[in-house]
Amino acid sequence: MNRVVVIGGGFGGLLAVRGLRGADVDVTLVDRQNFHLFQPLAYQVATGALSSVEIATPLRQILRRQRNARVLLAEATGFDLDARTVHLGKLANGEELRSLEYDTLVVAGGSAYSYFGHDEWAEFAPELKSLEGALDLRSRILLAFEAAEVELDPAAREAWLTFVVVGGGPTGVEMAGQIGELARDTLRRDYRVADTRKARVLLVEATDRLLGTFPESLSRRAEKSLTSLGVTPMLSTTVVGVEEGAVELQAGDGEISSVPAHTAVWAAGVNASPLARLLADASGGETDRAGRIVIEPDLTLPGHQKVLVVGDMAAIRDQPLPGVAPVAMQQGRHVARSIRSGANTPFRYRDKGNVATIGRSRAVADIKGVHFSGFPAWVLWLGLHLFYLIGFQNRLIVLTRWTFSYFTRGRNARVIHRVPR
């Protein structure tokens, strides 16, 4: 029996496992978390529109009827490619738990955002890629409004009502738009002292436009939509410092300014999973600037026909691909097909288009060269996300929450779970 070990239950890994359903193989999925995170909606958890559970489906539940698959909750700590073994460590301390032998290995460790060598900024500007980051951000954002309500000094209150979102990609744009809506619509009547409509949301982007992977006309459209929600896009601007209570920005002309703000959100850069480095070390392979392992066009690790790498942690040699869910999903399906057929074939990404939402009835879409925005793009976005969300119950509940939010502009998932400072 072909023993397939898949590391990582994100889009790439999960689709690989599901693609092997019914095949004559024995699949073990290893993840550090017991759930598959629907990361494209993490920003909605961060802004109180959805509950964490609604975008996190237990892996065991997804795979319970796939009899050839099992799940192990553990951390992959090393690879021995000659012995065809993965070392697994305990979650809490990484202490050696056991080793797992494989005939075929699929590594899908994903990526995180990159603080560009300033990991100390993470404390003040949590990233928006993990469920933990999203919940942390939710607490910080809501606590900022609470602090503004009890603060008696106007300047200090203004710093509590200033939010800096770093990164003008889809996640940063969506997050900035949602904070804008939260302040202007949802919370407007909730406070008595703080005027939440005066909240400032700065969206910082290093290049000269938002949504760099979209056509330029849609970037401009998104800028306009954001501005109407009270968001200030700051283009050609980079972050040069983040500390408690302030973010330092450098404008295109080199001028540095300090913005008094207690809440910052990080959604920029790419930092591949450390598994990429481990794989490179084990195989003598190379990683690129973002820490991604360089792989062959058929998604194999160079020199290792039975080791496949998919998703954000991999860079196909001479074939740059965006780090988005559809790439990981298609690669996951592709390796499942390779394993079923026993032959590795080159992967080709089929770009079906791009959609990004900015707020209620505001979105931009680029589907095979057809550009549109506003309500139609927003409805497309809703439909796609509901479709790809896993589980009928989650779809129903998310649809319920969105319907309520649409009509009431409310956000019910406004629980502050912890006090981070």
Add this chain to the structure above:
Amino acid sequence: MNRVVVIGGGFGGLLAVRGLRGADVDVTLVDRQNFHLFQPLAYQVATGALSSVEIATPLRQILRRQRNARVLLAEATGFDLDARTVHLGKLANGEELRSLEYDTLVVAGGSAYSYFGHDEWAEFAPELKSLEGALDLRSRILLAFEAAEVELDPAAREAWLTFVVVGGGPTGVEMAGQIGELARDTLRRDYRVADTRKARVLLVEATDRLLGTFPESLSRRAEKSLTSLGVTPMLSTTVVGVEEGAVELQAGDGEISSVPAHTAVWAAGVNASPLARLLADASGGETDRAGRIVIEPDLTLPGHQKVLVVGDMAAIRDQPLPGVAPVAMQQGRHVARSIRSGANTPFRYRDKGNVATIGRSRAVADIKGVHFSGFPAWVLWLGLHLFYLIGFQNRLIVLTRWTFSYFTRGRNARVIHRVPR
């Protein structure tokens, strides 16, 4: 304008604030949390049946249309009854934030479970009264099954599959029943190595029967229902030690035994909010054995006509009442009426009955002397809890989850948020 300050947004405090809607007063609600917790369903969060957000409604959302009410997120750190002032501290460090003057003060700080002087047990046996405790327990319970799945030694696996619930009141009974169902029904097909149906659930109760506030026949009925779910009620048994991996129990005959178990749940004893002690110190009043402040029959603090105390943290002189939500709710409404009328009248508790659920289609009810159990009691329990849950959206979503769970025996909120060890 009568300035009313209410400390605590639980059942008692919230009902007091809502009872003042439209009255010619100025209400400030102070809480350390930004939500009202529907504590009777916390055990469903702990066992993955519900999401935290579904039982935690933002206080600001509840009160947004009550124009005479405002909410402050802060910690009450002291009372100056002569100066009619409450001191408020910052959430993170208790550091003085500001003082709040009042004409009428309502204190509703609630209670926690009591570890009977062994607070060091809390680390290994979290309590089931706060949202944080419920989420911590959810992670621990689910991680125990995960650990059993990777554990190769049968004895060690058994310790991971042993759960000790301390306290045979409604919460302990409900929790034990739910862990039983989780192991026997929900997770049965999720694991490949661990046989979750072999999980042991021990329900430890110091007295000679479960559900002490119910008629004895219903206690026996509950025992039988629990046993059929694989729960072992251990009556006349006390906990004498809790540590990592083991719980020490003392039977009625004095014999001490150590049970290898990694997961323990605490739902016993009563420990009034520290605000009771602060009030006693400020007024020269007294607290009882459970730390509750002794108050007058009209719910006033002795000698202070304008200071009212409601809910679990108070004990009316010579009038013992159970520490349950209906008491707090009726007291909250009562003080609102007293404030509206300007005259304090004696409080009388109207006991409308008792319902406790054990599992799917299993419950016991005692409504004004009429005892019943099984499906009718269970439907009554469902209806009551949906009715008292705050917010139409939450009701709809909880009903959706319960309907799915009823038919599929699934529990979708099985997210492990953190790794506690």
